[in-house]
Amino acid sequence: MPNLVPVIIKSxxxxxxxxxxSVCIILTVLYACGNQNGTVSNSSVTDENKTEGGNPSYxxxxxxxxxxxxxxxxxxDDVMAESGNKVYSVKCSSCHKTTEEKxxxxxxxxxxxxxxxxxxxxxxxxxxxxxxxxxxxxAQLEICxxxxxxQNLTDTDARxxxxxxxxxxxxx
Amino acid sequence: xxxxxxNTIAMASFALLLGMLSCKPKNAGNAVSADAAxxxxxxxxxxxxxxxxxxxxxxGQMAVYGLPSGRLLRVIPAFSVDPEKGYGYSxxxxxxxxxxxxxxxxxxxxxxxxxxxxxxIDGRWVFGNANNTPRVARIDLTTFRTTEIxxxxxxxxxxxxxxITENTEYVVAGTRFSVPPDNVNGDVPINTYKQNFKGxxxxxxxxxxDGKMDIAFQIQCPGVNFDLSHAGKxxxxxxxxxSCYNTEQSNTLLEVNASQNDKDFIMAVNWKKAEEYLxxxxxxxxxxxxxxxxxxxxxxxxxxxxxxxxxxxxxxELKDICYMIPCPKSPHGCDIDPTGEYIxxxxxxxxxxxxxxxxxxxxxxxxxxYIGDYQGIPVIKYESALYGEVKKPGxxxxxxxxxxxxxxxxxxxxxxxxxxxxxxxxxxxxRASTYYSVGHLCIPGGDSKKPSPKYLIAYNKITKDxxxxxxxxxxxxxxxxDISGDKMQLILDFPTIGEPHYAQAVQADxxxxxxxxxxxxxxxxxxxxxxxxxxxxxxxxGNKVHVYMTAIRSHFSPDNIExxxxxDEVYFHVTNLEQDWDTPHGFAVKGAVNAELLIMPGExxxxxxxxxxxxxxxxxxxxxxSALHQEMQGYVxxxxxxxxxxxxxxxxxxxxxAGPEVKK
Numbered sequence: 001m002p003n004l005v006p007v008i009i010k011s012x013x014x015x016x017x018x019x020x021x022s023v024c025i026i027l028t029v030l031y032a033c034g035n036q037n038g039t040v041s042n043s044s045v046t047d048e049n050k051t052e053g054g055n056p057s058y059x060x061x062x063x064x065x066x067x068x069x070x071x072x073x074x075x076x077d078d079v080m081a082e083s084g085n086k087v088y089s090v091k092c093s094s095c096h097k098t099t100e101e102k103x104x105x106x107x108x109x110x111x112x113x114x115x116x117x118x119x120x121x122x123x124x125x126x127x128x129x130x131x132x133x134x135x136x137x138x139a140q141l142e143i144c145x146x147x148x149x150x151q152n153l154t155d156t157d158a159r160x161x162x163x164x165x166x167x168x169x170x171x172x
Numbered sequence: 173x174x175x176x177x178x179n180t181i182a183m184a185s186f187a188l189l190l191g192m193l194s195c196k197p198k199n200a201g202n203a204v205s206a207d208a209a210x211x212x213x214x215x216x217x218x219x220x221x222x223x224x225x226x227x228x229x230x231x232g233q234m235a236v237y238g239l240p241s242g243r244l245l246r247v248i249p250a251f252s253v254d255p256e257k258g259y260g261y262s263x264x265x266x267x268x269x270x271x272x273x274x275x276x277x278x279x280x281x282x283x284x285x286x287x288x289x290x291x292x293i294d295g296r297w298v299f300g301n302a303n304n305t306p307r308v309a310r311i312d313l314t315t316f317r318t319t320e321i322x323x324x325x326x327x328x329x330x331x332x333x334x335x336i337t338e339n340t341e342y343v344v345a346g347t348r349f350s351v352p353p354d355n356v357n358g359d360v361p362i363n364t365y366k367q368n369f370k371g372x373x374x375x376x377x378x379x380x381x382d383g384k385m386d387i388a389f390q391i392q393c394p395g396v397n398f399d400l401s402h403a404g405k406x407x408x409x410x411x412x413x414x415s416c417y418n419t420e421q422s423n424t425l426l427e428v429n430a431s432q433n434d435k436d437f438i439m440a441v442n443w444k445k446a447e448e449y450l451x452x453x454x455x456x457x458x459x460x461x462x463x464x465x466x467x468x469x470x471x472x473x474x475x476x477x478x479x480x481x482x483x484x485x486x487x488x489e490l491k492d493i494c495y496m497i498p499c500p501k502s503p504h505g506c507d508i509d510p511t512g513e514y515i516x517x518x519x520x521x522x523x524x525x526x527x528x529x530x531x532x533x534x535x536x537x538x539x540x541x542y543i544g545d546y547q548g549i550p551v552i553k554y555e556s557a558l559y560g561e562v563k564k565p566g567x568x569x570x571x572x573x574x575x576x577x578x579x580x581x582x583x584x585x586x587x588x589x590x591x592x593x594x595x596x597x598x599x600x601x602x603r604a605s606t607y608y609s610v611g612h613l614c615i616p617g618g619d620s621k622k623p624s625p626k627y628l629i630a631y632n633k634i635t636k637d638x639x640x641x642x643x644x645x646x647x648x649x650x651x652x653x654d655i656s657g658d659k660m661q662l663i664l665d666f667p668t669i670g671e672p673h674y675a676q677a678v679q680a681d682x683x684x685x686x687x688x689x690x691x692x693x694x695x696x697x698x699x700x701x702x703x704x705x706x707x708x709x710x711x712x713x714g715n716k717v718h719v720y721m722t723a724i725r726s727h728f729s730p731d732n733i734e735x736x737x738x739x740d741e742v743y744f745h746v747t748n749l750e751q752d753w754d755t756p757h758g759f760a761v762k763g764a765v766n767a768e769l770l771i772m773p774g775e776x777x778x779x780x781x782x783x784x785x786x787x788x789x790x791x792x793x794x795x796x797x798s799a800l801h802q803e804m805q806g807y808v809x810x811x812x813x814x815x816x817x818x819x820x821x822x823x824x825x826x827x828x829x830a831g832p833e834v835k836k
Contacts, residue, residue, distance in 0.1 A: 090693060090704040094724040094749055103824075104726070104800075145799045146725050152690070152751040 065122030084164025229671025242666030251279030255767030291621030306330035346398030406512030488548030573618030575625035691774030700745030731806030735819030758794025
């Protein structure tokens with residue numbers, strides 16, 4: 001079971017030392033190079049402040065992609081979740097279990113409490129960019145070593161999958 | 173350094189030598205100049221400006237190069253099996269190579285021709301001809317795959333093909349060998365050529381929407397050799413022109429016997445008229461056998477249908493379809509300029525290039541300005557159709573392309589050169605040496621209404637000392653010339669696959685934007701698709717075992733199969749579950765007397781395997797797919813016939829006694 005690195009957001013102007021910023025830039029460049037090969041060196045993802053400093057526009061809570069906010073009701077939409085289950089079985093189940101067990105990628109149990117709805121939907125539709133930019137995905141990649149493929153989900157697919165994940169996490 | 177020096181000296185002396193041989197002296201500008209490398213240079217990561225589709229000749233395939241870099245981008249299997257891609261080996265693609273003779277694994281592709289709309293290349297399809305067992309292939313330029321192959325009855329050696337009309341209404345196919353028609357007994361003495369042999373040209377219709385080909389009609393012509401052809405365009409749209417040789421009708425030692433006549437012919441065919449006759453029911457139905465093979469992009473499966481009838485129009489009875497224009501000495505190229513007015517014949521044994529005028533030809537036909545007939549086909553008086561002759565252009569003219577600026581470029585095989593000349597005044601403007609013995613030429617869009625005359629490529633038959641030696645067999649070569657200025661400038665040599673004959677090129681944008689990235693899983697209608705690992709299974713039907721398998725980075729499901737018995741035929745139906753660009757998986761199993769599968773994302777392909785011994789057979793992914801590619805493997809256990817090992821399949825289930833170190 002992979003540990004997810006907690007995200008601490010600090011405002012970059014609190015640490016506005018010139019030297020520190022240049023270190024950040026260098027680290028970010030190294031970091032980007034590492035991504036090309038699908039592997040990342042250990043030193044590059046340990047400090048969220050550095051990552052954020054080098055990439056201030058990235059919002060680690062929302063991720064990056066077309067979903068800014070997602071309307072989620074307190075109750076489960078069963079029909080949507082069932083459609084999501086179908087998408088899961090064709091495009092996701094080869095690598096993800098619905099339990100906590102890691103297969104190729106991490107198990108899905110608890111995923112909706114660890115990540116926001118926009119983050120999840122952005123990640124599954126804008127995969128390559130998120131792998132490049134997101135510190136938690138970076139950490140995950142070090143564990144799995146397989147870059148998650150972009151399965152070319154439609155917006156509807158993504159939303160349905162999210163509902164299926166909610167169901168899997170016990171939402172009634 | 174030494175080599176560069178040697179090459180420069182060799183080139184310079186060769187240029188000098190050719191300069192002395194040809195009528196017009198060469199200047200130093202013909203040698204490779206210093207800026208040549210910069211002109212052909214495409215920086216790493218940058219795209220080429222043009223796609224170049226080059227015939228693979230006796231490889232049977234079509235190669236795709238980028239220009240100006242000359243980088244090989246892809247080899248598209250067309251008429252020959254390609255184990256690298258599983259083409260002709262997978263169950264889905266085997267029917268593509270079916271013919272009335274059965275499965276034919278090889279052919280000889282000579283001429284690519286791209287589809288056109290309004291006389292301009294539209295980037296939808298590229299056609300290719302099979303010169304041995306007569307066929308035409310259609311390659312889809314969204315997938316860069318051969319999507320259809322049609323066989324041609326009453327034909328032998330489909331050389332004069334697959335040239336098209338300006339809206340791709342038809343693809344033509346003129347037989348190089350005349351033969352007795354398929355519906356009569358061909359068991360006749362060979363030296364009855366004159367009585368029994370016929371030359372057939374086929375008009376293959378192309379569906380506007382989906383490109384599907386059918387033989388619309390054939391025209392039975394006298395027994396001669398049809399060599400090349402091109403459609404009229406603009407004002408001459410509605411006509412097709414075919415070069416003919418062996419009008420002597422010789423059946424032996426053609427080298428001598430087919431070179432007797434001072435003039436052979438360019439046959440002008442009024443295909444609009446032929447359409448009228450067809451509509452009026454003037455054709456006769458003839459029973460034949462030919463294969464029509466189509467690949468379905470949704471089922472990822474080819475189907476071969478044997479068709480049994482064609483409609484034949486007789487050129488002798490239906491007087492105003494065909495006309496012969498005398499053309500000096502065994503014409504090869506038969507090329508129409510972008511305006512549609514000028515028809516350039518390249519008599520390969522002639523010392524001049526005749527240029528015919530479409531307008532004059534029409535007038536001559538109206539005035540019945542004939543000098544007689546050839547086996548019932550009127551022969552127009554040479555001078556009455558002639559616009560003029562290019563005098564002493566070089567030796568052995570073969571083929572002409574156009575720049576759309578009033579100039580023509582003709583290749584000369586014997587004198588190894590490209591000659592640029594002006595169509596209006598028929599004056600030679602420039603010469604450039606080729607290394608060596610050039611066949612066809614290509615200017616992007618050079619046989620369309622709208623050429624893009626930045627480059628010219630010469631496709632050479634002989635390479636000799638141009639590249640590092642590789643034993644007796646050498647790569648053939650293409651040479652790229654910058655033709656943006658008044659003088660042609662050689663800027664690059666690049667080796668080709670098989671033998672390059674004709675080629676076509678087009679601005680990259682015409683094709684690039686339509687390129688498919690993957691097949692959508694939702695649309696996969698293969699009979700044996702597995703949509704998700706949950707649907708994978710192994711099913712026995714008698715001695716046939718169907719393995720419904722999936723591939724994703726980086727495992728197969730299932731990856732352990734037991735209960736296969738000697739005498740079984742195993743079909744691995746592998747679905748690639750990836751849905752992203754450039755994520756193919758391969759599949760191979762030990763001992764298969766077959767090739768691999770290369771399965772594109774979202775696609776299902778099937779490998780047939782008949783194990784011939786008992787034991788353990790590994791299978792694995794052949795196309796490096798991820799960091800754990802080397803883990804993408806599995807086992808198939810083969811037991812003796814009659815064994816009672818049950819048929820089982822699994823993924824991720826190690827048996828309890830697998831070993832003490834296995835813990836979860």
